[in-house]
Amino acid sequence: MEAVWNHVLANCAIILFTILAWTNVPQGRARKPFVERIKLGFFFGFGTLLVMARPIEFEQGIYIDLRTITLSIAGLVGGWPGALVAAVMAGAFRLWLGGVGASAGVAIIILAASIGVAGAWWLAGRLATYRELLTFSALICLGNLVVLLIMPQNHLTEALHQAAGIWIGTVFVTTFLSSMAVFAELRRRDFAKTLKMYEAVIRSLPESMNVKDPDGRFVMVNPATAKLMRVASEQDLIGKTDHDFYPPEIADTFRADELDVLAGNDAKTVEQIIVWPDSGEITLSTLKAALRDDEGMLIGLITHNRDLTEKKELASALAESEKRANAALSNMADGLIMFDAEMKVIFCNEQYRAMFPLTADMRVPGIPARQILEAAMERGEITGIPPVEAKSFIDNAMSRLRQPGTVQFPLADGRWVESRTTPSENGGCLVVCSDITRAKRDEQELRDLNEKLAEMAMTDSLTELLNRRAFDTALATEMTRCIGTDAGLSILLIDVDRFKAYNDTYGHTSGDDCLRQVAMAVRSVARRPGDRAARYGGEEMALILPNTREEAAIAMAHDLRMRIRALEIPHTGSEKGVVTVSIGVATIGKLARQVPSTQFINRADEALYRAKASGRDAVRAWEEEAVVEQSSAGGSKR
Numbered sequence: 001m002e003a004v005w006n007h008v009l010a011n012c013a014i015i016l017f018t019i020l021a022w023t024n025v026p027q028g029r030a031r032k033p034f035v036e037r038i039k040l041g042f043f044f045g046f047g048t049l050l051v052m053a054r055p056i057e058f059e060q061g062i063y064i065d066l067r068t069i070t071l072s073i074a075g076l077v078g079g080w081p082g083a084l085v086a087a088v089m090a091g092a093f094r095l096w097l098g099g100v101g102a103s104a105g106v107a108i109i110i111l112a113a114s115i116g117v118a119g120a121w122w123l124a125g126r127l128a129t130y131r132e133l134l135t136f137s138a139l140i141c142l143g144n145l146v147v148l149l150i151m152p153q154n155h156l157t158e159a160l161h162q163a164a165g166i167w168i169g170t171v172f173v174t175t176f177l178s179s180m181a182v183f184a185e186l187r188r189r190d191f192a193k194t195l196k197m198y199e200a201v202i203r204s205l206p207e208s209m210n211v212k213d214p215d216g217r218f219v220m221v222n223p224a225t226a227k228l229m230r231v232a233s234e235q236d237l238i239g240k241t242d243h244d245f246y247p248p249e250i251a252d253t254f255r256a257d258e259l260d261v262l263a264g265n266d267a268k269t270v271e272q273i274i275v276w277p278d279s280g281e282i283t284l285s286t287l288k289a290a291l292r293d294d295e296g297m298l299i300g301l302i303t304h305n306r307d308l309t310e311k312k313e314l315a316s317a318l319a320e321s322e323k324r325a326n327a328a329l330s331n332m333a334d335g336l337i338m339f340d341a342e343m344k345v346i347f348c349n350e351q352y353r354a355m356f357p358l359t360a361d362m363r364v365p366g367i368p369a370r371q372i373l374e375a376a377m378e379r380g381e382i383t384g385i386p387p388v389e390a391k392s393f394i395d396n397a398m399s400r401l402r403q404p405g406t407v408q409f410p411l412a413d414g415r416w417v418e419s420r421t422t423p424s425e426n427g428g429c430l431v432v433c434s435d436i437t438r439a440k441r442d443e444q445e446l447r448d449l450n451e452k453l454a455e456m457a458m459t460d461s462l463t464e465l466l467n468r469r470a471f472d473t474a475l476a477t478e479m480t481r482c483i484g485t486d487a488g489l490s491i492l493l494i495d496v497d498r499f500k501a502y503n504d505t506y507g508h509t510s511g512d513d514c515l516r517q518v519a520m521a522v523r524s525v526a527r528r529p530g531d532r533a534a535r536y537g538g539e540e541m542a543l544i545l546p547n548t549r550e551e552a553a554i555a556m557a558h559d560l561r562m563r564i565r566a567l568e569i570p571h572t573g574s575e576k577g578v579v580t581v582s583i584g585v586a587t588i589g590k591l592a593r594q595v596p597s598t599q600f601i602n603r604a605d606e607a608l609y610r611a612k613a614s615g616r617d618a619v620r621a622w623e624e625e626a627v628v629e630q631s632s633a634g635g636s637k638r
Contacts, residue, residue, distance in 0.1 A: 018047030041085030044074035075116020208305035341427030463519035471534035490553035501573030580617035584608025
């Protein structure tokens with residue numbers, strides 16, 4: 001029996017060694033929890049192998065040990081990755097050992113790992129309570145007991161069955177103590193992470209924060225405190241008091257404030273003044289609060305310092321600037337009016353009153369803004385508002401006075417005014433008004449000019465159709481719009497037949513007149529709002545026809561061809577005797593995404609080639625089979 005307990009103690013020592021080793025391994029990055037679980041599985045799997053290497057052999061081939069503890073903890077803490085690694089290592093080792101109890105040994109390995117994984121699922125990432133650890137230990141004991149009971153009763157297992165009660169008790173106590181140790185380490189790690197976060201927050205504060213013990217010695221400081229007290233690093237402050245850095249009279253004052261706070265329970269904010277010989281006076285707003293433990297015992301003092309020096313200087317500068325501002329407001333070029341929280345006038349300069357001559361008598365301190373707006377409506381200073389909408393207009397104007405923004409509005413005499421509203425902290429607002437009549441006139445002239453320039457930039461000067469750039473833009477827009485629809489998009493590519501011969505015969509001036517007449521005919525076909533007619537280049541023109549299938553596009557092409565022929569423009573250089581056109585038609589549908597715009601235009605161009613090749617004065621639609629014939633035939637379409 002003594003030998004048995006020696007093995008048990010050896011197993012317990014191995015488990016303790018495994019847990020201690022795991023607690024001293026540096027933690028990996030939190031962004032790789034899966035890797036950490038695998039590492040834990042290897043740790044506790046190796047511990048399981050060590051436990052299994054010191055088993056209790058009751059009979060030949062019958063081994064028992066405390067492997068369930070390390071295996072179950074691997075699953076409880078490492079989840080299924082940790083349990084899988086540890087179970088594979090232990091199972092392989094047990095099968096290698098062999099013996100009549102090998103199958104039972106593998107079974108308890110799987111069962112212990114599964115119980116651990118189930119426990120991890122139940123905890124869902126949180127730390128276990130003592131009651132849950134007791135339940136977990138009981139389940140591990142139950143698993144051991146089940147395996148012992150299902151083993152056949154023979155001379156090999158008789159001794160093991162007789163010792164089952166003592167063994168199960170040993171497993172329960174050891175599992176509970178081991179899991180307590182593991183979760184104590186997990187709690188320590190969580191606490192350490194929390195402390196690091198608190199420390200990072202305190203160190204990142206731009207203002208001084210520190211903790212002192214009850215005797216006034218620094219125990220924790222942030223870099224801002226070291227900077228405030230003019231030392232090289234935080235370590236130079238630890239263990240020292242204010243008397244080591246400040247003149248005695250200043251340090252005594254600081255200590256008196258600290259003792260006052262330590263004697264009571266309330267935090268205290270005081271204004272402290274530090275005088276450095278080389279940089280003058282510094283004013284601090286200091287919050288001091290007693291620091292107590294969970295039992296309420298005083299353990300220190302928290303101090304937060306905020307430098308008010310710059311704020312004090314700003315306050316002084318502000319008072320001076322207010323004097324200058326009052327003089328500037330009265331002489332500024334823009335109109336200015338200020339309202340209080342009740343929207344009553346508290347200041348108004350003369351420039352503001354001059355902008356509104358019909359209600360200048362109302363724009364004086366003490367008059368409510370609503371009353372001024374009502375007078376402006378009654379006297380016709382603000383126009384364009386129907387009487388039935390007057391109340392709504394005034395309500396909207398009052399609400400805008402409480403919000404920042406800019407509003408432009410016309411007056412009855414034709415002038416334009418821009419008002420810029422800035423709410424104030426006390427609930428009132430400041431409104432600056434500028435006469436923008438000249439700017440409005442210049443803006444409209446510029447807008448008209450831009451519209452003309454934009455129209456010229458997108459229009460062909462000869463035919464007054466869209467130019468090539470506008471055509472490309474419109475085609476890309478329509479191709480995007482028809483993606484995924486069955487509406488269809490068609491283009492017609494139109495070429496004037498024998499146009500070079502026309503120019504050679506009649507001259508370029510007559511050629512330009514001819515193109516203008518053809519363009520008018522093309523424009524007459526593009527009657528729908530979405531249709532676009534363009535000069536594609538030279539004597540070529542194009543039509544973009546949204547929501548148009550191939551049959552309708554071909555019909556429109558024939559209509560256009562007949563219209564141009566009906567113009568009966570003489571052309572002795574053509575076998576037709578009059579000016580005619582050849583037209584290529586191409587259509588795409590919902591698969592427009594798969595067809596680039598260049599390929600789409602090429603299809604129309606290929607169809608135009610076929611129309612030319614067929615004798616001109618013809619319409620042809622793009623066909624894939626015809627492209628193969630054309631590429632093999634070669635030739636020119638002109």
